[in-house]
Each structure stands twice: as C-alpha cells, then as structure tokens.
Amino acid sequence: EDQVTQSPEALRLQEGESSSLNCSYTVSGLRGLFWYRQDPGKGPEFLFTLYSAGEEKEKERLKATLTKKESFLHITAPKPEDSATYLCAVQGPYGQNFVFGPGTRLSVLP
Amino acid sequence: GAVVSQHPSWVICKSGTSVKIECRSLDFQATTMFWYRQFPKQSLMLMATSNEGSKATYEQGVEKDKFLINHASLTLSTLTVTSAHPEDSSFYICSARFTPENTEAFFGQGTRLTVV
Numbered sequence: 157e158d159q160v161t162q163s164p165e166a167l168r169l170q171e172g173e174s175s176s177l178n179c180s181y182t183v184s185g186l187r188g189l190f191w192y193r194q195d196p197g198k199g200p201e202f203l204f205t206l207y208s209a210g211e212e213k214e215k216e217r218l219k220a221t222l223t224k225k226e227s228f229l230h231i232t233a234p235k236p237e238d239s240a241t242y243l244c245a246v247q248g249p250y251g252q253n254f255v256f257g258p259g260t261r262l263s264v265l266p
Numbered sequence: 267g268a269v270v271s272q273h274p275s276w277v278i279c280k281s282g283t284s285v286k287i288e289c290r291s292l293d294f295q296a297t298t299m300f301w302y303r304q305f306p307k308q309s310l311m312l313m314a315t316s317n318e319g320s321k322a323t324y325e326q327g328v329e330k331d332k333f334l335i336n337h338a339s340l341t342l343s344t345l346t347v348t349s350a351h352p353e354d355s356s357f358y359i360c361s362a363r364f365t366p367e368n369t370e371a372f373f374g375q376g377t378r379l380t381v382v
Contacts, residue, residue, distance in 0.1 A: 190371070197357075197378065199272070199359045199361075199374050199375045200310070200359070200361075200373045201373070202370070202371075202373075205370065243309060243310070253312050253315060254300075254312070254371060256309045256311075258308065258309045259309050261307075
C-alpha cells in the first residue's frame, strides 16, 4: 500500500530563516511525486512534479529534490506570504489516484 | 496552469436535505475527476474517481448512495450529498486531469459544507 509521511507536522520560522520540509514515501514504482501549497479554506495549488531520483526543481524561494525514498522542499529566506500548509503526494505506476501526506503547516513570522 | 472551478465555495444546509457541488474544468477537457474530503488540519482523503461517461469508482468506506457522483461531460462533474447529516460537514475538493494517465492534477478551490 502506498504511504506518504511528512515532517515536521508544523514549523515556525522567522522571516529569512531557511529550512527544509521532508516527505517520505513508500510506493511500488513511483510515477510522480507532487508538492502542493494549500492556504486555509482553499484548494491545493500546484508547485512541483518530480519523476525520478536526483531530479530537482526550483521556483522562487522553493526548491524540491527527490531521492528513492524521500523528497525535500527547501525554503530559502522565507517571507510571511510563504505561510501555508505544504502537501506532498505520490502516484504509483497503476493507479490514477494521488496519495497525500498529512502536510506540514509552515508559519513564517515577520 | 489549467483552471478548475468549484461551486459553491460554501453552503449551509439543513439536516436531511441534499446538496449538489459542481466541479468544472474551465479551459481543458477532463476525462477524469477526483473528489476529496478534508477535515480540519488533516490531509485530503480520496472519496471517488469519476470518469466521463461511466460510473464513478468509490474508495472503501465511502457510501455511493450517499455521495452521488455524475460526470456527464468532459468539463463537469457533480457531487451530491444526499440526506446530509452534521457529520457530513467538511471541506470537499475536486481535481481534474486531462487523461486518466496524465500526472498533472489541478484542484478546485474547495467547497465548505456545513450541515445544521
């Protein structure tokens, strides 16, 4: 059974204080790993798709990396507007569905 | 990215009534749509997969007679919560893909359902 865990559950940073969020997964044949951002009361907003170990993608202050067992979302010099819940999801080789992790609630204080 | 629109954004209904939530892909045709449920501070739980022109596939534990899904066109899927009860109060989110195999998934803004 595909499983996704995320850590930490919640993270509080000062503005400018860089950090990383972890997503660990178990899936038989990864088709894709996805990072989403979700603001309170809103649907998830797509950030990145990673397909194979060693792959990296960047967008503004965010950088996502992937290994065979986990993915990291690195946040460099975060700003208060980066505060949100960050969700990780995986898709296995046969299923159409995404399996989501529980998310990391990030708070960036000014 | 592609746009998926949900309507309404929030709804309050009385216990025992039914409520319909619409999910539309605005600028692409979606052969597959997914319906999720999310409780406060929890992640998204898949309820069902909806393929255009065929019956929806429900996840284990989801009552198909209570959560009616219709995907009559390539741009519209609807979720009807029948005989709603307070425990059905939740945040419902849909997502859509171009094809069943396509990995990109786009999400609607969600619908907050409150049953009183």
